[in-house]
Amino acid sequence: MRISIEPNRCMGHGRCYAVAADLLSDDEQGFVAECGQTLDVPEHLRDQAREAADACPESAISLLEATAADA
Amino acid sequence: MTTPIRQCPVSHADFGTNTEIYGHYAMLDAEREADRFRFNDTTDRGFLMLQRYDDVVEGFQHHDVWTTEVRSAINPEPGVPLLPQDLNGEAHAKLRRVLNPFFSPAAVRRMEPMAHQRCVELIEELRPKGSCDFVAEFAIRYPTDLFLALLGLPVSDGEFFLPWSETVFAGFFGEDPAKVAAAKNNIMEYFDKAVRERRANPRDPKEDMVSRLIEARIDGEPISHEDILTICLTLMLAGLDTTRSALGYIYAHLAHNDADRQAIIDHPDLAPKAVEEFLRMYPLVFQAGREVQEATEFHGVDLRPGDVVWLGIAQANRDPRKFPEPDRFVLDRRGANQHIAFGAGPHRCLGMHLARLELAIVLREWHKRIPHYRIKEGTELVERGGQLTLTTLPLEWEV
Ligand code: SF4
Numbered sequence A: 001m002r003i004s005i006e007p008n009r010c011m012g013h014g015r016c017y018a019v020a021a022d023l024l025s026d027d028e029q030g031f032v033a034e035c036g037q038t039l040d041v042p043e044h045l046r047d048q049a050r051e052a053a054d055a056c057p058e059s060a061i062s063l064l065e066a067t068a069a070d071a
Numbered sequence B: 001m002t003t004p005i006r007q008c009p010v011s012h013a014d015f016g017t018n019t020e021i022y023g024h025y026a027m028l029d030a031e032r033e034a035d036r037f038r039f040n041d042t043t044d045r046g047f048l049m050l051q052r053y054d055d056v057v058e059g060f061q062h063h064d065v066w067t068t069e070v071r072s073a074i075n076p077e078p079g080v081p082l083l084p085q086d087l088n089g090e091a092h093a094k095l096r097r098v099l100n101p102f103f104s105p106a107a108v109r110r111m112e113p114m115a116h117q118r119c120v121e122l123i124e125e126l127r128p129k130g131s132c133d134f135v136a137e138f139a140i141r142y143p144t145d146l147f148l149a150l151l152g153l154p155v156s157d158g159e160f161f162l163p164w165s166e167t168v169f170a171g172f173f174g175e176d177p178a179k180v181a182a183a184k185n186n187i188m189e190y191f192d193k194a195v196r197e198r199r200a201n202p203r204d205p206k207e208d209m210v211s212r213l214i215e216a217r218i219d220g221e222p223i224s225h226e227d228i229l230t231i232c233l234t235l236m237l238a239g240l241d242t243t244r245s246a247l248g249y250i251y252a253h254l255a256h257n258d259a260d261r262q263a264i265i266d267h268p269d270l271a272p273k274a275v276e277e278f279l280r281m282y283p284l285v286f287q288a289g290r291e292v293q294e295a296t297e298f299h300g301v302d303l304r305p306g307d308v309v310w311l312g313i314a315q316a317n318r319d320p321r322k323f324p325e326p327d328r329f330v331l332d333r334r335g336a337n338q339h340i341a342f343g344a345g346p347h348r349c350l351g352m353h354l355a356r357l358e359l360a361i362v363l364r365e366w367h368k369r370i371p372h373y374r375i376k377e378g379t380e381l382v383e384r385g386g387q388l389t390l391t392t393l394p395l396e397w398e399v
Helices: A015-019 A043-055 B023-034 B053-060 B089-103 B105-129 B134-139 B141-150 B155-171 B177-200 B209-215 B225-256 B258-266 B268-281 B313-317 B352-369
Strands: A002-005 A038-040 A061-064 B037-040 B047-050 B131-133 B288-292 B296-298 B301-303 B308-311 B382-384 B394-396
Touching: A002 A043, A015 A043, A043 A061, B023 B313, B047 B053, B053 B308, B053 B313, B089 B105, B089 B209, B089 B352, B105 B131, B105 B134, B105 B141, B105 B352, B131 B134, B134 B141, B134 B225, B141 B155, B141 B225, B141 B352, B155 B177, B155 B225, B177 B209, B177 B225, B209 B225, B225 B258, B225 B268, B225 B352, B258 B268, B258 B352, B268 B313, B268 B352
Parallel strands: B047 B308
Antiparallel strands: A002 A038, A002 A061, B037 B047, B131 B394, B288 B308, B296 B301
């Protein structure tokens, strides 16, 4: 699974890193530091990734399920 | 096919008047369930009501053409300038970048010891009395003290400061303009003195917000003195009444719902979660306004420049399509974090992280010291319209 955060949508609500502290972090201004990136989600953090996507009021976070080709 | 906005279904609901507690949520829920969109004709300009979660969030995201030229659909011409709210687009983003670092989670964590200390002092002052008007004696004093401390001003100034801010705030809901202007002048003079003092004796701009505002450059230019004063005024108006109101609704709920209160007494670490669910359930700023700048078609409705749009924050937070059984307090609610009590889009509340911290500290510390309390018998709880707050909340406990 991968997680990506769309920079034009992120408004710094900070809900994602509040619920997924092991995966995401905040920058100086309170926006998610991983903005604009696509990260691989380690197996044990999948639930956190789902919670982060669920928590963002701007729908800035998408999850990409790994396909067979990724494996 | 598209429809112009001044057309059936029309709502005549007036949200500016006082009701008994929860009266506004009942009205707002009824409007939302009656129709997806409604034109409301209770103000001179009228407004198109967006009331369901998806529509409201989408509305906030139209910020390029729906601007804060109008900030409240109910009161589109409030008269008092606010910064950064009054700005839009790039100008807004630039000023927010100056302010953001003072309100980021990291900055807010630095304020935690002070917030904690002030909270405990206030609770300890009240505890031996066995009763208090929670609204007047705690819920407004606590954020006022923290606001002054945030600006590096003496906490004791709250005594004379508070009546001024209450009057200016009442101006948004129809208070006599001459009174409002006088109170605003007093506040501006007070800030003027403070900012001048800081110009003479600058402090560390990383720690001290006024020093940062003095030092900051936007496109190479300093922020004008007048704008700095307006920013201070805005932060005050935005932070005090809302925190007071949130605390009022939270404590009214907890006084009535023993199981929810017990959960917080038993698990103080759940306070931040409880805060989220309370913010979802009892948003105080129940709407934001926007002014349409360019002809827009919004899901079949035609909007023209100058039209006013109502972004129904409370209606979205209590939309059963998004949050099943919205009237229930569910500590573990899935996706509760997606509530929009603080708005959305670039104008979302600057103080949201501070507010969350303040509220969580109160829940933890109060219940540690005064776990059980009740609302004084025979009290009728009244909520102010326009922007919700409880006018009084008399609590009693055993000492
Ligand atoms: S919750 Fe959404 S808007 Fe907020 S910081 Fe995370 S990605 Fe950005």
